[in-house]
Structures are given as structure tokens and as C-alpha cells.
Amino acid sequence: MINRKILGCIAAMALVVAGSAGAAELTQKQKLGKNLFFDVRLSSPAGQACASCHSPGAGFNGIGDANIAVHEGAVVGRFGNRNPPAAAYASFSPVLSLQCDGTDCLWIGGQFWDGRAATLADQAKGPFLNPVEQNNRSKKDVVKLVASSNYAELFIKVYGVRGLFDVKKAYDNIADAIAAYESSAEVNKFSSKYDQYLEGKITLSAKEMDGLELFNRPDKGNCAACHPSSVAGDGTKPLFTDFSYDNLGAPGDPANPDLGLGVTVGDANENGKFKVPTLRNVGIAAPYGHNGYFKTLKEIVHFYNTRDVAGENWPAPEYPATVNTDELGNLGLTDAEEDAIVAFMMTLTDGYAPPNPR
Numbered sequence: 217m218i219n220r221k222i223l224g225c226i227a228a229m230a231l232v233v234a235g236s237a238g239a240a241e242l243t244q245k246q247k248l249g250k251n252l253f254f255d256v257r258l259s260s261p262a263g264q265a266c267a268s269c270h271s272p273g274a275g276f277n278g279i280g281d282a283n284i285a286v287h288e289g290a291v292v293g294r295f296g297n298r299n300p301p302a303a304a305y306a307s308f309s310p311v312l313s314l315q316c317d318g319t320d321c322l323w324i325g326g327q328f329w330d331g332r333a334a335t336l337a338d339q340a341k342g343p344f345l346n347p348v349e350q351n352n353r354s355k356k357d358v359v360k361l362v363a364s365s366n367y368a369e370l371f372i373k374v375y376g377v378r379g380l381f382d383v384k385k386a387y388d389n390i391a392d393a394i395a396a397y398e399s400s401a402e403v404n405k406f407s408s409k410y411d412q413y414l415e416g417k418i419t420l421s422a423k424e425m426d427g428l429e430l431f432n433r434p435d436k437g438n439c440a441a442c443h444p445s446s447v448a449g450d451g452t453k454p455l456f457t458d459f460s461y462d463n464l465g466a467p468g469d470p471a472n473p474d475l476g477l478g479v480t481v482g483d484a485n486e487n488g489k490f491k492v493p494t495l496r497n498v499g500i501a502a503p504y505g506h507n508g509y510f511k512t513l514k515e516i517v518h519f520y521n522t523r524d525v526a527g528e529n530w531p532a533p534e535y536p537a538t539v540n541t542d543e544l545g546n547l548g549l550t551d552a553e554e555d556a557i558v559a560f561m562m563t564l565t566d567g568y569a570p571p572n573p574r
Contacts, residue, residue: 242397242400242402243396243400244370244373244374245374245392245393245396245397246393246396246397246399246400246402247370247397248367248370248371248374248393248396248397249393249394249395249396249397249398249400250397250400250402251365251367251370252266252362252367252390252393252394252397253265253266253267253270253394253397253398254266254267255361255365256268257361257365258344258350258352258358258361258362259289259290259344259349259350259351259352260290260350260351260352260353260357261290261291261351262290263290264289264290264349264350264351266303266340266343266394268287269287269296269300269343269349270300270302270303273500274497274500274501275302275304275496275497275498275500275501275565275566276302276303276304276398276403276497277300277301277302277303277304277497277500277501278299278300278501278503278508280500280501280502281502282502282503282511282512283503283511284503284508285299285503285507285508285509286298286299286508287300289346289347289348289349289350289351290349290350290351291347291348291351294347294348294351295348296346296348296349297348297474298329298474298506298507298508299503299504299505299506299507299508301328301329301491301493302493302494302496302497302501303398303403304398304403304404304405304494304496304497304566305404305455305457305494305496306327306336306339306398306494307336307395307398307399307403307404308404308455309325309326309327309336309457309459310324310325310459311325311326311334311335312324312325312326312331312334312480312481313325322460322461323460323461323477323481323486323489324458324459324460325459326459326480326491327339328342328491329476329490329491329506330476330477330479330480330490330491331461331477331480331481331491332479332480335395336394336395336398336399337388337391337392337394337395338391339395340390340391340394340395340398341387341388341391344358344390345358355383355384355386355387356383358387358390359380359383359386359387359390362380362386362390363380368380371389371393374389374393375389405566405567406453406566407566407567407568408496408497408563408564408565408566408567408568409563409564409565409568410560410563410564411453411568412568412570413563414447414453417570418570420560420563421559423555423556423559424556424559424560424562424563425560426553426556426559426560427555427556427557427558427559427560427561428445428560430549430553430556430557430560431443431445431557431560431561432445432446436547436549436553437520437547437549437553437557438543438544438547439495439520439557441543442457442458442460442462442492442543443456443457443458443492443494443495444456444457444458455494455496456494456495456496456498456564457491457492457493457494457495458492459491459492460491460492461476461477461486461489461490461491461492462489462490462492462540463476463487463488463489463490463533463535463538463539463540464505464519464520464523464539464540464544465523465533465534465536465539465540465541465545466505466506466507466509466510466519466533466534467509467530467531467532467533467534468507468509468533468534468535469534470532470533470534470535470536473487473488473534473535474488474506474507474534474535475487475488475535476488476489476490476506476535477489477490477491485538486538487535487537487538488533488534488535488536488537488538488539489538490505490506495561495564496564496566497564497565497566498513498561498564498565499513499561499562499564499565500565504516507534513558513561513562514554514555514558517549517554517557517558518554520544520545520547521544521546521547521548521549521554522545522546522547523544523545523546524541524545524546525545525546
């Protein structure tokens with residue numbers, strides 16, 4: 217099996233500057249992307265923006281409601297088929313490629329749960345025309361809406377006076393600007409309690425420290441195997457994902473399984489595998505998993521711990537053939553150890569402010 221710790225290095229290499237910009241002012245292109253990201257006019261009918269399914273209040277994941285796994289699009293009654301992945305920290309994902317260590321290979325990178333978009337800009341092009349999302353009829357319709365917006369002048373400043381004339385080019389520019397905003401320090405804040413702990417500004421509680429140790433230990437939680445938690449050798453902060461793909465054995469509909477990565481790469485050996493998500497902001501990102509089956513952090517940690525334990529009675533996996541049985545399923549964690557891991561993961565939420573000592 218390929219060493220997943222090597223993938224932690226790949227993830228770290230993708231992060232050139234880990235939040236050092238702090239709350240840096242947005243560039244003109246990022247300001248344009250922000251306007252596009254929050255514009256509810258860019259759907260048919262109007263009312264659906266990128267932020268409708270990637271809310272800042274939920275760490276740019278869903279909308280922060282554990283009971284809503286799939287989101288209704290611009291058309292009433294039409295729903296997406298997956299739990300929205302995080303837009304925050306997605307910009308650090310490399311282009312999808314097959315990484316090999318000898319004869320063992322793993323797919324790394326890409327966008328969406330199944331890696332079908334190569335880059336963040338490619339990903340941004342999809343929802344506008346998806347009938348279960350923003351439901352626009354054509355690229356031309358999207359460009360017209362942008363041309364009539366109150367930020368059209370900003371668009372021209374960024375992309376030039378002819379930036380809206382050619383539909384294909386204009387549509388590419390729209391996606392490029394959204395990707396720029398999603399790559400900004402406003403979206404990727406690196407401002408969690410854990411970040412402040414790494415900077416030596418605060419201490420974690422005893423329970424949080426226990427959770428961190430369990431999270432990292434290969435003979436316990438082993439979470440860091442896929443969600444690296446350490447600062448890289450060049451000082452960059454952890455992204456809590458190695459950008460790989462895995463089949464956790466999450467419950468679903470075995471009669472109609474979501475095949476995930478396998479469809480993207482055309483390989484049945486990759487069926488049922490989905491991208492390892494970042495755990496940054498995981499505490500406000502419920503529900504969890506590509507299909508939103510898990511409603512709480514405690515529930516998904518308990519699943520990792522006991523999926524293969526007799527008597528736990530977890531439902532059948534959505535796609536049994538490729539389930540990872542080596543790194544999870546029977547970890548032997550106690551209830552208190554599960555709680556400690558959850559407590560640690562709650563320290564990964566951006567926007568942490570230490571209590572006022574007064």
C-alpha cells in the first residue's frame with residue numbers, strides 16, 4: 217500500500233503560503249469573484265448563488281444544517297445528489313493525477329467529490345448550467361446576467377474592455393474570478409484555535425490534547441494518515457487532507473450505488489471512492505460524507521471506530537467491493553477516546569478568538 221504520509225508532503229507542497237496573508241485585502245480579481253460568488257441573480261429563476269450551497273457560516277461547506285444533506289437548486293423540487301464539498305481550502309488541491317509508490321498507486325487531487333473537474337476554475341463552470349443547481353440554459357445567459365450587473369465595470373477593469381464580448385472567453389473569466397476569490401485569505405483563513413496553538417499563542421485543553429494524540433497515533437485513531445495534522449518542514453500549515461480518494465464503507469443504497477471516482481477515471485477498481493475532505497471547519501460542516509449520511513462528528517467517528525464490530529449493526533456499505541478495511545472499521549477506541557477526537561476536531565474551526573482574560 218502506498219505510504220499516505222508521503223501524500224502529506226504532496227499536500228504541503230501545494231500550500232505555498234499557509235494563511236500568512238491573514239486578513240489581507242482582496243485583489244480586484246478576488247473582489248470580482250466575491251461579487252459573482254454571492255450573486256443570487258446568476259440562476260434561472262433568480263435566487264441561487266454559489267454561496268447558497270457553500271455558506272461562509274458553515275466554513276463554505278453546505279448551509280450548516282445537519283438534517284439537509286442535498287440542497288435544493290434554483291428550481292423548486294430539484295435537488296443535488298451529493299452533500300456539497302468545501303469550497304474553502306479547495307484551491308490547494310492539485311490537478312487530478314495518479315501517484316505511484318512502486319506498484320501501489322493512488323489518485324490524488326481534482327475537484328468535486330469524484331475529481332471530475334481538474335481545477336477550481338473548471339469546477340466553478342459546472343453549477344451555473346446544472347439543472348439541479350443554478351439551472352441557466354447557456355453560457356450566454358450567464359454572461360448576459362453578469363454584463364447587466366452592478367459589478368460589470370469591475371469585470372471590465374479586471375479582464376479588459378472586451379472581457380464580456382466573447383461568450384466563451386467571458387464564461388472562462390467568470391470561473392477564473394470565482395476561483396480567485398475561493399483562493400483568497402478571506403475564504404482560506406487558517407485562523408482556528410489549532411492554528412493559534414501551532415503558533416504558540418494558546419494552549420489546548422487536556423481533552424483536546426488527548427484527542428490530538430489519538431488523532432495522530434497509527435495504533436489508535438490513525439486519522440492523520442489521510443488528514444495530515446503537522447506543520448510541514450517549510451513551515452506551511454496542515455490542510456487536513458492528502459487529496460486522495462477512499463471508500464469508507466459509508467451506508468447508502470447498494471442497489472443504486474454512487475460510483476464516485478471510478479466513473480471519472482474509468483476504472484472499476486476505483487468505484488465507490490470519494491475524495492478525502494479537509495477537516496478544517498469540520499465542526500460546523502454537518503452533515504458528513506459524500507451523501508451526508510452522518511449527522512454529527514460523534515456519529516462519524518464512532519463509525520470509523522466500529523464499522524466492522526459485531527453487534528454495532530451498521531447498514532450495508534453503498535459499494536462493498538472497494539471498502540477500506542485496513543485503516544478503519546475496528547479501531548478499539550473507547551467512548552471517551554472518541555469524544556476526545558471530536559473535541560480536537562472542534563479546534564479546527566476558523567475565526568477562533570481566545571476568551572477575554574478579564
